[in-house]
Amino acid sequence: MKRKVTLKQIARELDVSISTVSKALRNSIEISEDTRQKVQAFAKLYNYRPNNIALSLKNRKTKTIGIIIPEIVHHFFSKVISGIEAVANKRGYNVIVGLSNESFAKEVINMEMLANGSIDGFILSIAKETQQQQDYHHFTETINQGMPIVMFDRVVNDIKCDKVIVDDAEGAKLAVNKLIQCGCKNIAIVTTKDYVSVGKLRTQGYLEALEDHKMSPESSLILKVHDQLLSEDHLDSLEIEIENLFKNNKNIDGVFAVNELYAITAMKVARKLGFKIPEDIQIVGFTDGVLSKHAVPALTTVSQHGKKIGEKAAELLINNLEREDEEDVYETVVIETELIERKSTK
Amino acid sequence: MKRKVTLKQIARELDVSISTVSKALRNSIEISEDTRQKVQAFAKLYNYRPNNIALSLKNRKTKTIGIIIPEIVHHFFSKVISGIEAVANKRGYNVIVGLSNESFAKEVINMEMLANGSIDGFILSIAKETQQQQDYHHFTETINQGMPIVMFDRVVNDIKCDKVIVDDAEGAKLAVNKLIQCGCKNIAIVTTKDYVSVGKLRTQGYLEALEDHKMSPESSLILKVHDQLLSEDHLDSLEIEIENLFKNNKNIDGVFAVNELYAITAMKVARKLGFKIPEDIQIVGFTDGVLSKHAVPALTTVSQHGKKIGEKAAELLINNLEREDEEDVYETVVIETELIERKSTK
DNA sequence: TTTCAACACGAAAACGTTTGCGCTAGTCTT
DNA sequence: AAGACTAGCGCAAACGTTTTCGTGTTGAAA
Numbered sequence: 001m002k003r004k005v006t007l008k009q010i011a012r013e014l015d016v017s018i019s020t021v022s023k024a025l026r027n028s029i030e031i032s033e034d035t036r037q038k039v040q041a042f043a044k045l046y047n048y049r050p051n052n053i054a055l056s057l058k059n060r061k062t063k064t065i066g067i068i069i070p071e072i073v074h075h076f077f078s079k080v081i082s083g084i085e086a087v088a089n090k091r092g093y094n095v096i097v098g099l100s101n102e103s104f105a106k107e108v109i110n111m112e113m114l115a116n117g118s119i120d121g122f123i124l125s126i127a128k129e130t131q132q133q134q135d136y137h138h139f140t141e142t143i144n145q146g147m148p149i150v151m152f153d154r155v156v157n158d159i160k161c162d163k164v165i166v167d168d169a170e171g172a173k174l175a176v177n178k179l180i181q182c183g184c185k186n187i188a189i190v191t192t193k194d195y196v197s198v199g200k201l202r203t204q205g206y207l208e209a210l211e212d213h214k215m216s217p218e219s220s221l222i223l224k225v226h227d228q229l230l231s232e233d234h235l236d237s238l239e240i241e242i243e244n245l246f247k248n249n250k251n252i253d254g255v256f257a258v259n260e261l262y263a264i265t266a267m268k269v270a271r272k273l274g275f276k277i278p279e280d281i282q283i284v285g286f287t288d289g290v291l292s293k294h295a296v297p298a299l300t301t302v303s304q305h306g307k308k309i310g311e312k313a314a315e316l317l318i319n320n321l322e323r324e325d326e327e328d329v330y331e332t333v334v335i336e337t338e339l340i341e342r343k344s345t346k
Numbered sequence: 347m348k349r350k351v352t353l354k355q356i357a358r359e360l361d362v363s364i365s366t367v368s369k370a371l372r373n374s375i376e377i378s379e380d381t382r383q384k385v386q387a388f389a390k391l392y393n394y395r396p397n398n399i400a401l402s403l404k405n406r407k408t409k410t411i412g413i414i415i416p417e418i419v420h421h422f423f424s425k426v427i428s429g430i431e432a433v434a435n436k437r438g439y440n441v442i443v444g445l446s447n448e449s450f451a452k453e454v455i456n457m458e459m460l461a462n463g464s465i466d467g468f469i470l471s472i473a474k475e476t477q478q479q480q481d482y483h484h485f486t487e488t489i490n491q492g493m494p495i496v497m498f499d500r501v502v503n504d505i506k507c508d509k510v511i512v513d514d515a516e517g518a519k520l521a522v523n524k525l526i527q528c529g530c531k532n533i534a535i536v537t538t539k540d541y542v543s544v545g546k547l548r549t550q551g552y553l554e555a556l557e558d559h560k561m562s563p564e565s566s567l568i569l570k571v572h573d574q575l576l577s578e579d580h581l582d583s584l585e586i587e588i589e590n591l592f593k594n595n596k597n598i599d600g601v602f603a604v605n606e607l608y609a610i611t612a613m614k615v616a617r618k619l620g621f622k623i624p625e626d627i628q629i630v631g632f633t634d635g636v637l638s639k640h641a642v643p644a645l646t647t648v649s650q651h652g653k654k655i656g657e658k659a660a661e662l663l664i665n666n667l668e669r670e671d672e673e674d675v676y677e678t679v680v681i682e683t684e685l686i687e688r689k690s691t692k
Numbered sequence: 693t694t695t696c697a698a699c700a701c702g703a704a705a706a707c708g709t710t711t712g713c714g715c716t717a718g719t720c721t722t
Numbered sequence: 723a724a725g726a727c728t729a730g731c732g733c734a735a736a737c738g739t740t741t742t743c744g745t746g747t748t749g750a751a752a
Contacts, residue, residue, distance in 0.1 A: 352737095
């Protein structure tokens with residue numbers, strides 16, 4: 001087992017100085033053709049590769065991006081990661097992943113672990129608990145220390161950083177408009193509590209769409225799912241809540257769900273109650289994941305283009321990192337949503 | 347924007363030496379109570395944190411694990427990552443992710459990028475293309491350079507490293523036995539080409555289960571899906587292949603699919619052809635993902651316990667990294683599979 | 693008063709790079 | 723032949739740590 005070879009070892013072996021070796025490898029004109037050849041041959045033979053850590057220390061940049069997301073076993077987030085990874089790799093960056101598990105404490109710890117030199121900047125989506133507590137000091141602090149952040153999807157407005165979001169309200173309007181256009185008169189929404197920023201925005205879009213069509217929203221049609229973070233038997237209670245929604249409002253003929261899981265659960269419950277989809281009840285979801293695509297009937301849904309979000313976030317971050325002038329001008333990029341029409345609407 | 351504070355700056359500010367600051371912060375008894383307090387107070391005030399990169403360079407270990415997987419937008423792999431991340435974090439390690447996209451070249455490049463000091467060891471699952479080409483030099487090389495590897499799921503036997511696998515053949519037998527026990531007489535299998543190790547093993551298990559019950563396998567019931575790696579319209583051709591399987595074998599009353607996607611596609615096609623599930627045809631899948639759970643009817647499937655695989659892999663790697671004695675003794679851990687019975691079987 | 697241990701701290705090396713600058717010897721110019 | 727120039731290479735600093743080994747100052751013991 002031969003350890004990785006270093007400049008020093010090559011230098012000793014070839015009886016030249018470390019600097020000579022380094023320069024020879026980088027094709028410096030200071031070095032004679034002879035020595036250069038000799039060094040390069042030797043380096044190739046021993047498969048020399050510069051030590052990244054040493055380079056990071058010297059250059060004070062790591063060429064690594066830190067990602068903090070609430071969970072990874074989630075179609076949207078893994079899509080985003082794949083987008084980030086694609087452009088990061090293309091531009092010579094690595095990607096290091098931390099999971100907050102929706103916990104404030106883990107988010108803070110993870111960021112602290114990475115912020116001490118391990119990475120050049122963050123791409124993150126905020127944990128639910130953080131949104132609930134509205135404690136954002138860890139973001140401002142890292143930014144103050146000169147480490148840029150790009151937030152995506154779940155963002156907080158008053159932090160000075162780049163952001164990549166979808167127009168959640170607009171996407172929701174797309175969905176609800178579709179339902180209205182397909183003849184729905186009593187459209188329910190299955191959404192989250194308001195502290196989840198995206199849920200709130202989508203609810204808002206739902207309300208706006210109704211208003212645009214002179215339909216007055218009814219509070220009994222708005223289900224804000226009790227979200228206990230510990231999603232174990234969460235699924236059961238979700239079903240029960242939705243079932244009650246249907247039972248208390250027999251006239252529902254359309255459902256807009258703010259995420260995929262809510263949507264297919266609604267579909268499942270509706271079918272259990274004897275409704276036909278899309279004949280009796282039409283359903284539109286949000287987030288184009290694997291569930292929507294393979295549900296029966298396939299779910300009409302609003303696609304967020306997760307991969308594109310990731311790509312854009314990575315671009316913003318890397319551009320920022322490699323920008324010469326240190327002007328603090330922050331962008332908020334809105335990725336277009338798109339209604340993907342499938343079989344759960346007429 | 348204040349940059350991160352270093353020992354040197356604290357030293358200058360307090361008019362002591364760097365060593366004193368370092369020792370004071372680590373509560374060395376060499377330092378007087380007075381100075382210690384002073385230094386610690388100052389450090390706290392300026393929120394000093396040791397630079398990870400410098401530590402990595404000095405200690406020649408990064409406390410970081412490199413993960414290379416074929417794709418991340420995949421329930422199983424993200425489950426594994428979440429498992430790795432959990433134990434890595436608990437033991438003070440970070441996790442850096444590289445995606446091979448099933449490509450040999452990207453796998454090699456990614457490994458080279460990380461192997462130059464960025465990480466202490468690898469956890470990986472081999473790209474399909476690599477399995478096809480059977481070129482494993484990048485694995486042996488990294489191992490030779492003293493960097494340990496743990497392989498999971500898709501492994502190659504003759505590499506000397508720890509491995510975490512499920513007993514694919516055994517899991518497949520579980521599935522097929524279930525079908526037999528539920529009265530199936532003509533059981534088809536939808537599997538991959540043989541170069542995918544797990545596909546091959548699961549096919550093997552299928553054959554063994556049949557033999558155990560004195561049922562002779564028929565080659566027309568074995569569909570090895572043509573897998574063109576570029577899975578764009580892959581889905582369509584998959585449907586067509588499965589449809590042909592059914593049409594050419596009208597007597598099929600049970601299907602074992604080696605992954606989730608194949609399983610629910612089989613379900614979809616069967617239903618399209620007018621079969622009732624599980625009355626006419628029963629189906630069992632492999633991998634307990636989100637699709638299985640939410641399919642209608644919910645899919646009976648073999649769970650691999652992806653998270654547990656990740657946890658075990660991380661444990662093996664970290665134990666290896668932190669072991670004093672350098673003995674090369676490699677383990678292959680088999681994670682139990684489990685049949686999760688749902689509604690697609692009687 | 694001398695000697696010596698204990699105490700408190702600093703210098704420097706090491707991890708592996710890159711790079712500006714200085715040095716030496718040989719060649720060219722006049 | 724003396725000075726100027728240049729090719730080719732090495733020294734040393736720097737990045738931020740930790741740690742070993744001094745070193746100087748005290749106070750007390752002899």
